[in-house]
Amino acid sequence: MSRDRLEKLAEEHMEKLFTKVPKAREFHAGEWTDQDYYRRHLVETVLRIRLNNEVDAYGLYKVGYKDHRLAATLARYLSEENNHEGMFLRDLKKFGLSKEDVDATRPFASTEYLIGYLYFSINQDGPLPTAVWNWFVEWYSDKYNPTITKNAAEVFGLDMVKGSQAHIDYDEAHDHDELMWSTVERAVAGWGEFSDAERHLVNFVDLIALYFTELHESTVAAQAL
Template sequence: MKGTYMSRERLEKLAAEGMERLFEKVPKAREFHAAEWSDPDYYRRHLVETVLRIRLNNEVDAYGLYKVGYKDHRLAATLARYLSEENNHEGMFLRDLKEFGLSKEDVDATRPMPSTEYLMGYMYFSINQEGPLPTTVWNWFVEWYSDRYNPGITKHAAEIYGLEKVKGSQAHIDYDESHDHDELMWGTVDRAIKGWGSLDDAERHLVNFIDLIALYFTELYETTAGRKA
């Protein structure tokens, strides 16, 4: 138990440090995550990319589950539970996008940003090479990030754009909290570290993921609010 706690403490510290580096170099990222700034084009496109990433991530998780196979039934069961619980969650964000004037067909016709394509490519490559450890680290980081930043971002968006435009996002936050997804996903990281790699491997993937997210937020700003600026 002590080793598990220390491993989690190290990854949480590394995640916080990585996000701080992101805030230092990406325009408006600090203000957006601190619920001090938003822009309608930026926020709307962020919701679109959230939908696209959820869909793609479900496919990646399924591939990670496939790579577990029969080698760890407990890990497979937990990943399957998470995949089941996250399935179709894009519908919550599609509800908000409808309030912003975008239909499901509009979102379906949108190509993911290159940064998202890079992220998914990295995920497939690393899972193929190393098994399920990368996807467990990514899913844990997503839940850690969501717990830390999304409530403030959503509350700020409600104040600016109105409650009707954030009901889906708030429903997703409430769902994750009620199902304790942060804790659930840490359990998969801990198990994957023990059976499929090392803490150093997990840290390497986490650093790479945050670098890819920094690339995403840079691209998001440059293609929306940055153009107007």
């Protein structure tokens, strides 16, 4: 199984996302941001973290007694990621949104589709989908979030991104990209084929493309009306 091959597939489909979703390329390249867009992105990040923690717990349940090492790794990741929403809530408070404001916000339909897809696919393929998703999240974070956050700091001020930067620093210190790749390897070995990992990855990037489309339509495009 080739990690390089999966990374190349992720890059290819992110490129397709950048081609079809307005402002997505500029946002990820640190060439553009917008306050409403960035703030709503942070809100969805919090909502997705909460839902993803529940999905990870379900994926851990599906491992059962079949692979204690994989179960231990997923449990470690779930523990280390627990309550990371607080880092982003700190930044959102600086942008004028309270925890109660975030709690009252319904996730985008794309997030609901993503979470629904994860539950369905975990029922079909065990922990493999959640392992691929978590690896992609960490790969995406390593590749794009430092640039996105640096640009936000330049536009909005360093004090507005301290929580986001703390999350980046935490993931780097705990080597979550490497940790999650080890779960992909074990999940593929026990629950499927590498082609299954590729299939799920493509579906995940398609769902993220839908998310960034919704994000743009609900903020930048809505401002222009």
